[in-house]
Amino acid sequence: MNSIQLDPQGRLKHFLGIEGLRRSLLLEILDTATSFLSVEAQVVKKVPLLRGKTIVNLFFEPSTRTRTTFELAAKRLSADVLNFNISTSSTSKGETLLDMLHNLEAMNCDLFIVRHEAGGAAHFMAQHVAPHISIINAGDGRHEHPTQAMLDMYTIRQYKGDFTPLKVAIVGDVLHSRVARSDIHALTTLGVAEVRVVGPTTLIPKGIETLGVKVFHRLKEGLKAVDVIIMLRLQRERMDSALIPSAHEYFQYYGLTEAALTVAHPQAIVMHPGPINRGVEIDSPVANGNRSVILAQVSNGIAVRMAVMAMTLGAIMEKKETHV
Amino acid sequence: MNSIQLDPQGRLKHFLGIEGLRRSLLLEILDTATSFLSVEAQVVKKVPLLRGKTIVNLFFEPSTRTRTTFELAAKRLSADVLNFNISTSSTSKGETLLDMLHNLEAMNCDLFIVRHEAGGAAHFMAQHVAPHISIINAGDGRHEHPTQAMLDMYTIRQYKGDFTPLKVAIVGDVLHSRVARSDIHALTTLGVAEVRVVGPTTLIPKGIETLGVKVFHRLKEGLKAVDVIIMLRLQRERMDSALIPSAHEYFQYYGLTEAALTVAHPQAIVMHPGPINRGVEIDSPVANGNRSVILAQVSNGIAVRMAVMAMTLGAIMEKKETHV
Amino acid sequence: MNSIQLDPQGRLKHFLGIEGLRRSLLLEILDTATSFLSVEAQVVKKVPLLRGKTIVNLFFEPSTRTRTTFELAAKRLSADVLNFNISTSSTSKGETLLDMLHNLEAMNCDLFIVRHEAGGAAHFMAQHVAPHISIINAGDGRHEHPTQAMLDMYTIRQYKGDFTPLKVAIVGDVLHSRVARSDIHALTTLGVAEVRVVGPTTLIPKGIETLGVKVFHRLKEGLKAVDVIIMLRLQRERMDSALIPSAHEYFQYYGLTEAALTVAHPQAIVMHPGPINRGVEIDSPVANGNRSVILAQVSNGIAVRMAVMAMTLGAIMEKKETHV
Numbered sequence: 001m002n003s004i005q006l007d008p009q010g011r012l013k014h015f016l017g018i019e020g021l022r023r024s025l026l027l028e029i030l031d032t033a034t035s036f037l038s039v040e041a042q043v044v045k046k047v048p049l050l051r052g053k054t055i056v057n058l059f060f061e062p063s064t065r066t067r068t069t070f071e072l073a074a075k076r077l078s079a080d081v082l083n084f085n086i087s088t089s090s091t092s093k094g095e096t097l098l099d100m101l102h103n104l105e106a107m108n109c110d111l112f113i114v115r116h117e118a119g120g121a122a123h124f125m126a127q128h129v130a131p132h133i134s135i136i137n138a139g140d141g142r143h144e145h146p147t148q149a150m151l152d153m154y155t156i157r158q159y160k161g162d163f164t165p166l167k168v169a170i171v172g173d174v175l176h177s178r179v180a181r182s183d184i185h186a187l188t189t190l191g192v193a194e195v196r197v198v199g200p201t202t203l204i205p206k207g208i209e210t211l212g213v214k215v216f217h218r219l220k221e222g223l224k225a226v227d228v229i230i231m232l233r234l235q236r237e238r239m240d241s242a243l244i245p246s247a248h249e250y251f252q253y254y255g256l257t258e259a260a261l262t263v264a265h266p267q268a269i270v271m272h273p274g275p276i277n278r279g280v281e282i283d284s285p286v287a288n289g290n291r292s293v294i295l296a297q298v299s300n301g302i303a304v305r306m307a308v309m310a311m312t313l314g315a316i317m318e319k320k321e322t323h324v
Numbered sequence: 325m326n327s328i329q330l331d332p333q334g335r336l337k338h339f340l341g342i343e344g345l346r347r348s349l350l351l352e353i354l355d356t357a358t359s360f361l362s363v364e365a366q367v368v369k370k371v372p373l374l375r376g377k378t379i380v381n382l383f384f385e386p387s388t389r390t391r392t393t394f395e396l397a398a399k400r401l402s403a404d405v406l407n408f409n410i411s412t413s414s415t416s417k418g419e420t421l422l423d424m425l426h427n428l429e430a431m432n433c434d435l436f437i438v439r440h441e442a443g444g445a446a447h448f449m450a451q452h453v454a455p456h457i458s459i460i461n462a463g464d465g466r467h468e469h470p471t472q473a474m475l476d477m478y479t480i481r482q483y484k485g486d487f488t489p490l491k492v493a494i495v496g497d498v499l500h501s502r503v504a505r506s507d508i509h510a511l512t513t514l515g516v517a518e519v520r521v522v523g524p525t526t527l528i529p530k531g532i533e534t535l536g537v538k539v540f541h542r543l544k545e546g547l548k549a550v551d552v553i554i555m556l557r558l559q560r561e562r563m564d565s566a567l568i569p570s571a572h573e574y575f576q577y578y579g580l581t582e583a584a585l586t587v588a589h590p591q592a593i594v595m596h597p598g599p600i601n602r603g604v605e606i607d608s609p610v611a612n613g614n615r616s617v618i619l620a621q622v623s624n625g626i627a628v629r630m631a632v633m634a635m636t637l638g639a640i641m642e643k644k645e646t647h648v
Numbered sequence: 649m650n651s652i653q654l655d656p657q658g659r660l661k662h663f664l665g666i667e668g669l670r671r672s673l674l675l676e677i678l679d680t681a682t683s684f685l686s687v688e689a690q691v692v693k694k695v696p697l698l699r700g701k702t703i704v705n706l707f708f709e710p711s712t713r714t715r716t717t718f719e720l721a722a723k724r725l726s727a728d729v730l731n732f733n734i735s736t737s738s739t740s741k742g743e744t745l746l747d748m749l750h751n752l753e754a755m756n757c758d759l760f761i762v763r764h765e766a767g768g769a770a771h772f773m774a775q776h777v778a779p780h781i782s783i784i785n786a787g788d789g790r791h792e793h794p795t796q797a798m799l800d801m802y803t804i805r806q807y808k809g810d811f812t813p814l815k816v817a818i819v820g821d822v823l824h825s826r827v828a829r830s831d832i833h834a835l836t837t838l839g840v841a842e843v844r845v846v847g848p849t850t851l852i853p854k855g856i857e858t859l860g861v862k863v864f865h866r867l868k869e870g871l872k873a874v875d876v877i878i879m880l881r882l883q884r885e886r887m888d889s890a891l892i893p894s895a896h897e898y899f900q901y902y903g904l905t906e907a908a909l910t911v912a913h914p915q916a917i918v919m920h921p922g923p924i925n926r927g928v929e930i931d932s933p934v935a936n937g938n939r940s941v942i943l944a945q946v947s948n949g950i951a952v953r954m955a956v957m958a959m960t961l962g963a964i965m966e967k968k969e970t971h972v
Contacts, residue, residue: 040432044376046404052692054720065427068406072378072431075404080694080723082716099923103713106946107720108688275423298430364756368700370728389751392730396702396755399728599747622754 004126012311014126014135017144018185026189029150030157032307033300039076040303049315050079054109059138060086060116065275066138069298070113073305077315082109098128105130111313112136119143119178134312142178147308148273149182151301153190155293156228158300159269163190167265169222170213171198172232172254172281175205175243179273180232188212198222199254202243219254223264231256231272234281247280257283261291269293328450336635338450338459341468342509350513353474354481356631357624363400364627373639374403378433383462384410384440389599390462393622394437397629401639406433422452429454435637436460443467443502458636466502471632472597473506475625477514479617480552482624483593487514491589493546494537495522496556496578496605499529499567503597504556512536522546523578526567543578547588555580555596558605571604581607585615593617652774660959662774662783665792666833674837677798678805680955681948687724688951697963698727702757707786708734708764713923714786717946718761721953725963730757746776753778759961760784767791767826782960784953790826795956796921797830799949801838803941804876806948807917811838815913817870818861819846820880820902820929823853823891827921828880836860846870847902850891867902871912879904879920882929895928905931909939917941 005021007013012025039047055074057067062085074081104112111134114122119141126135139145153163160166168187174180174197187195188211197204198216209215216222223229234250244250256270270282270292278284287294329345331337336349363371379398381391386409398405428436435458438446443465450459463469477487484490492511498504498521511519512535519537521528528539540546547553558574568574580594594606594616602608611618653669655661660673687695703722705715710733722729752760759782762770767789774783787793801811808814816835822828822845835843836859843861845852852863864870871877882898892898904918918930918940926932935942 042376045378045432046376052690052694052724054693054723064408068408069431071406072404075378076376080720082719084712084716096926099926102943103922103946106943107717107950108693108947109720274427278420278423295426295430298427299432302431366700369702369756370700388732392732393755395730396728399702400700598751602744602747619750619754622751623756626755 004123011314012308014122015146015308015312016122016126016135016137018146018149018182018189019144021185021189023189023191026150026153026186029304029307029311030154032311033150033154033303036076036303036306036310037300039306040299046076046078048078049310050074050077050313053077053079053111053313054107055079055081055111055113055309056104056109057081057083057138058086058112058114059084060114060121061139062087063115063139066115067113069301070136070138070305073302073309076302077306077309079111079309097125101125101129105133110134111309113138115139117141136308136312139178142176142181144182144185145178145273146182147301147305148179149186150308151297151304152179152183152230152271152273153186154300154304155271155297156269158296159293160227163187163192166192166228167194167196167226168192168228168230169196169198169216169226169264170230170232171219171222171256173203173234173238174199174208174232175203176235176238177232180230183230184211184213196222196226200244203238219256219260220263223260223268225263225265227265227268229256229261229264229268229270231270231276231282233273233275234277247277251280251283255279255281255283256286258285258289261286271297274298328447335638336632338446339470339632339636340446340450340459340461342470342473342506342513343468345509345513347513347515350474350477350510353628353631353635354478356635357474357478357627360400360627360630360634361624363630364623370400370402372402373634374398374401374637377401377403377435377637378431379403379405379435379437379633380428380433381405381407381462382410382436382438383408384438384445385463386411387439387463390439391437393625394460394462394629397626397633400626401630401633403435403633421449425449425453429457434458435633437462439463441465460632460636463502466500466505468506468509469502469597470506470510471625471629472503473510474632475621475628476503476507476554476595476597477510478624478628479595479621480593482620483617484551487511487516490516490552491518491520491550492516492552492554493520493522493540493550493588494554494556495543495546495580497527497558497562498523498532498556499527500559500562501556504554507554508535508537520546520550524568527562543580543584544587547584547592549587549589551589551592553580553585553588553592553594555594555600555606557597557599558601571601575604575607579603579605579607580610582609582613585610595621598622652771659962660956662770663794663956663960664770664774664783664785666794666797666830666837667792669833669837671837671839674798674801674834677952677955677959678802680959681798681802681951684724684951684954684958685948687954688947694724694726696726697958698722698725698961701725701727701759701961702730702755703727703759703761703957704730704732704752704757705786706732706734706760706762708762708769709787710735711763711787714763715761717949718784718786718953721950721957724950725954725957727759727957745773749773749777753781758782759957761786763787765789784956784960787826790824790829792830792833793826793921794830795949795953796827797834798956799945799952800827800831800878800919800921801834802948802952803919803945804917806944807941808875811835811840814840814876815842815844815874816840816876816878817844817846817864817874817912818878818880819867819870819904821851821882821886822847822856822880823851824883824886825880828878831878832859832861844870844874848892851886867904867908868911871908871916873911873913875913875916877904877909877912877916877918879918879924879930881921881923882925895925899928899931903927903929903931904934906933906937909934919945922946
């Protein structure tokens with residue numbers, strides 16, 4: 001996937017997935033995000049870096065929360081934003097996806113943020129858009145959610161510093177999680193010591209060990225001595241489909257409680273992509289506790305998305321531009 | 325409620341209700357609004373006062389009209405605006421209200437405009453948000469709608485000058501009206517000579533006299549010699565719930581007609597929070613007539629909301645900033 | 649309609665329809681659009697021409713695509729934009745259309761972009777709004793869609809230069825098409841040599857010859873030697889109402905294929921207002937082929953709408969203002 005994500009000079013053109021990206025590029029994204037985090041701390045939280053650019057949120061799967069983070073990131077870069085909830089737009093009039101894309105290109109839009117229930121959707125679009133357009137994947141099926149992975153990496157580096165000595169556990173519904181997949185690629189690329197996935201056999205994909213992770217089916221074993229715990233959201237649909245018996249029983253075995261946390265490293269941090277299901281995959285005292293960095297993830301998410309937007313559009317942050 | 329609405333220096337931090345606010349603060353809001361009304365009259369109707377601030381409309385009860393006035397006020401202050409219609413957002417995924425608030429805080433939002441069907445919702449949020457966040461109540465159940473009250477006060481002062489000699493009648497469904505409640509607090513705090521409420525017994529709350537108002541059940545008695553008439557909107561649900569017999573019959577007894585208006589002061593003004601039900605609580609010739617100041621209320625509403633936004637965010641209007 | 653569309657100095661005040669406008673005014677719109685097309689080509693695609701102006705999209709008929717083009721045009725002129733999908737707004741609370749308009753006026757809005765299923769809706773509003781408000785018709789029933797016509801004219805001039813020697817064929821459901829009606833008025837006003845309408849008798853209005861067009865019922869005759877082909881979108885409702893037998897059979901007789909195209913002038917261009925129904929009114933190879941200028945129409949649509957917005961609001965583009 002490298003060939004399509006990067007331009008001939010090796011710079012980020014589209015941001016479709018973590019798989020195949022080199023370590024130095026992931027670090028460049030994190031470093032660029034750091035410069036934007038200082039923008040967030042200013043009284044005027046805006047830079048004119050993308051003024052006059054048009055960024056389009058193309059959400060084929062509804063998600064107010066994720067769309068909002070991209071919208072805020074775009075506005076803080078002074079871009080104009082268009083939001084499309086595609087089920088209500090003209091694709092319902094029988095227009096093809098490619099016709100829709102080409103129309104938006106013709107309107108001189110610059111960047112499409114795409115969320116789609118089909119894995120590979122963002123990749124497909126990147127293959128077909130005009131050369132001046134960039135695509136950022138905001139989640140495609142069970143495939144990847146690369147900006148979530150980068151905000152997770154940002155948060156880990158913020159709290160833990162060096163990646164290489166870390167043991168990281170990803171807990172829950174790994175099977176259906178694009179977050180898990182992107183996190184695994186990012187963590188292994190950044191060279192953490194150990195990546196574990198923890199969950200019931202029905203929710204761990206067969207053969208996931210080939211991605212370089214260790215599989216655990218018992219929570220207390222999976223969490224033993226880890227430095228970072230990434231909890232996954234449990235979709236309610238999973239219970240309906242009988243992959244797990246009930247939310248209550250799931251919580252008994254895989255819910256992160258203060259008790260379960262005792263086996264982890266004393267300084268271990270707890271992460272979650274949100275929105276959290278209190279009492280299903282995580283206990284309220286843990287979500288609210290002093291090891292939880294869940295809200296830091298949210299803050300970092302804006303800066304990371306600003307970084308990826310600016311990088312794919314080739315906009316370079318200069319010191320003099322930090323004040324509008 | 326004073327303690328939570330004001331900061332330690334006595335300045336407006338949140339704007340949740342009129343009850344308990346001191347007269348000088350209400351006058352400060354009106355005076356600040358005056359400075360913004362001149363902005364509205366400019367060719368470029370914008371000031372950069374809140375540039376880089378993020379204002380979030382959190383509407384748990386749909387209201388295109390009220391949301392629009394806040395959105396316009398925010399944009400004319402150069403703020404970025406996010407609109408949430410909460411029934412469609414992630415609270416439907418089981419996220420708690422507080423988790424949602426904390427997420428928006430983590431995204432570095434600055435001001436939440438809240439409308440909610442439950443009385444006390446805005447107050448609850450103000451108790452739980454981070455110290456850098458302000459809350460403005462855009463209507464909570466039957467409790468308060470303080471920006472509506474302030475635009476009503478602005479309009480009264482604009483047309484009548486001094487508050488103290490005035491007789492004001494509030495007519496209609498006082499029982500269910502947050503507008504009535506906020507108006508009563510504002511009028512009594514500003515020291516008008518007399519506040520009356522007029523309506524059928526089923527629509528006047530028991531014991532409302534304790535707020536310092538006189539109760540009338542006959543329209544012509546209630547309107548006698550008043551300087552200001554504030555008509556309330558009659559919700560259609562009231563007829564279904566048998567609190568009134570029919571819209572037609574209601575109009576016979578409490579609809580404001582030219583005939584009914586003859587008993588008021590010859591210079592009396594007619595107000596309505598909108599949207600009006602022509603032929604239910606107000607006759608068309610009165611709504612369109614030369615005593616109606618209903619559209620002035622709408623214009624003043626933008627300036628009043630700009631004032632409250634700027635004050636809660638601690639932004640001070642300076643002369644040099646009036647041109648972008 | 650001239651009297652209401654123009655101000656006393658003969659300048660464009662509202663843009664409601666092409667009918668009755670003089671040739672020089674249509675050319676002025678095209679020339680103004682040219683100046684905005686160069687804005688689109690800039691790195692920063694914005695001019696501050698309408699900063700501080702509030703433009704309201706009032707869409708009583710949903711259309712994401714058309715609304716988007718107006719929204720983009722407004723944002724590239726630095727205006728603030730409000731979007732109303734009227735079925736969900738307060739008109740459902742029983743507010744009248746005029747009350748809604750007067751409220752938006754009172755909020756100091758400047759320009760309303762109106763789409764409505766009823767012919768004459770934009771005209772009605774223009775008759776009733778305050779003097780400082782302008783109205784642009786974004787499609788009213790079967791009546792007119794003047795900005796679509798002007799972007800069509802822009803595209804024709806871009807590819808063909810002089811209008812006077814041209815033969816133009818408009819093909820398809822002319823009966824229900826506001827695009828056809830506006831295009832016919834524009835083409836005849838601009839003095840093209842010949843305007844043809846081509847379609848089955850059920851979809852060609854009786855007496856349309858009085859508008860100065862020739863009627864053809866066979867596609868190959870209608871396209872013979874034409875320089876410009878404007879295909880119309882076939883609404884699926886037409887099949888349900890039995891005006892045509894089926895999409896498949898319609899395509900056999902009136903679908904634009906490479907074969908059908910052979911009778912036209914060798915340099916003929918193919919246009920379509922979009923969204924296209926591939927395999928219904930147009931064959932995919934034609935839509936994607938080198939005679940298709942459909943995407944150029946989309947690009948030109950932004951510039952034309954910027955031009956009309958600026959002209960109705962009396963904003964003049966100066967060279968020094970082209971960079972923000």
